[in-house]
Amino acid sequence: MIRYVLQSVDVSAVRFGISPLTELGLGLRALRVPDALPLQRPWLQRIAPVRPLLDTEVLLALVNDSRRVADFVNPRPTSPLTAFDDELEDLARITPERLQGDLARVHGAVPSVFRGPHDQVVSRIRSALASAWELCFVPYWHRMRAVMQADITHHSRVASQAGIGAMLGGLSSAVTFDGRHLDVRLSSPAPRVRPVHGEGVTLVPSMFVARASTPLDEDLPPTVVYPARGQGAMWSTAERPDAGAVRDLLGTTRAALLAALGEPASSTELALRLGVTTSAVNQHLRVLERGGLLNRARHGRSVLYYRSDLGETLSGR
Incomplete structure (x- = not known):
């Protein structure tokens, strides 16, 4: 020691x-x-x-x-x-x-x-x-x-x-x-x-x-x-949600993002977990935020996203 x-x-x-x-x-x-x-x-x-x-x-x-x-x-x-x-x-x-x-x-x-x-x-x-x-x-x-x-x-x-x-x-x-x-x-x-x-x-x-x-x-x-x-996220991507109403409503990637945001995360973290580009993640996050499903907060140089009350309800959490 x-x-x-x-x-x-x-x-x-x-x-x-x-x-x-x-x-x-x-x-x-x-x-x-x-x-x-x-x-x-x-x-x-x-x-x-x-x-x-x-x-x-x-x-x-x-x-x-x-x-x-x-x-x-x-x-x-x-x-x-x-x-x-x-x-x-x-x-x-x-x-x-x-x-x-x-x-x-x-x-x-x-x-x-x-x-x-x-x-x-x-x-x-x-x-x-x-x-x-x-x-x-x-x-x-x-x-x-x-x-x-x-x-x-x-x-x-x-x-x-x-x-x-x-x-x-x-x-x-x-x-x-x-x-x-x-x-x-x-x-x-x-x-x-x-x-x-x-x-x-x-x-x-x-x-x-x-x-x-x-x-x-x-x-x-x-x-x-x-x-x-x-x-653990280094070499694997997140599992996609099962077929259902949320996926049909939001699309597979946006539904996966919503499910992944049980705790605050940056677009870089989310891109790594979902196996998509950061720019694509940012586009989806902006849509989800405009729809009232996400909140965001700045932490240092990073912007962290997390589910809003509406997002929690829609994701079944």
Whole structure:
């Protein structure tokens, strides 16, 4: 377990971020131990044809059998809009001490594949990561990012309505917060205490974490990677309503939207769940709103829709 000790200034500095490189790094755990992340088996099936094109010797050496990943491929994101190319460029400047130290924490010693001139080793790592990103993540990144952004919207709404403590406690069963101590239960039983000291805590949703994860190096900025909410919607679409009067009245897509809005959701979330484009969802939502079946409210940069009383009655709720 690691305990982050927060002062009041640290609590106010808790923020969210999305890191493409972290998602790739954690995705290597699914390659190494596929059964550990059953929700991502469809992803593994989809990338199976391109796996022979990957530098798996390097990629799999970045993670061990216990699914610990080298910290330098799990960077702390600077914002929800962090770009993979920028993170890969930062990796080019890694020092030999940092590279070898991160690998030794994972394996106990530096694997042979990473021994040699530093510049050549870093170049091969970056090339392997760039290929993995292009082949295994780019085709699905818009869907992954949509899930993670919807997760951030949800937790931000919880924080605004119920407080930061309720939000932190709801990230994962492995995360608890008592007002000062943010405890993250990890596979390592040895307790660690890490004062935050004004650095803030960054919360990173991921598709490739079952409970929670933090940096292995305690000197790195406090970061908690937690399982993104709604992963089940990643590879499946919502069931369509049965044939009936509501469907005949509204049409299949609008009836499905009405049924899906039992709790507030953005058009991005709904598009992912129903398997249609966001622009099409927005058109249908506007019609349903004009018909008095939906209400909407702005939350940050997102517009959240939810059923009105008339919509509740029509949907049979």
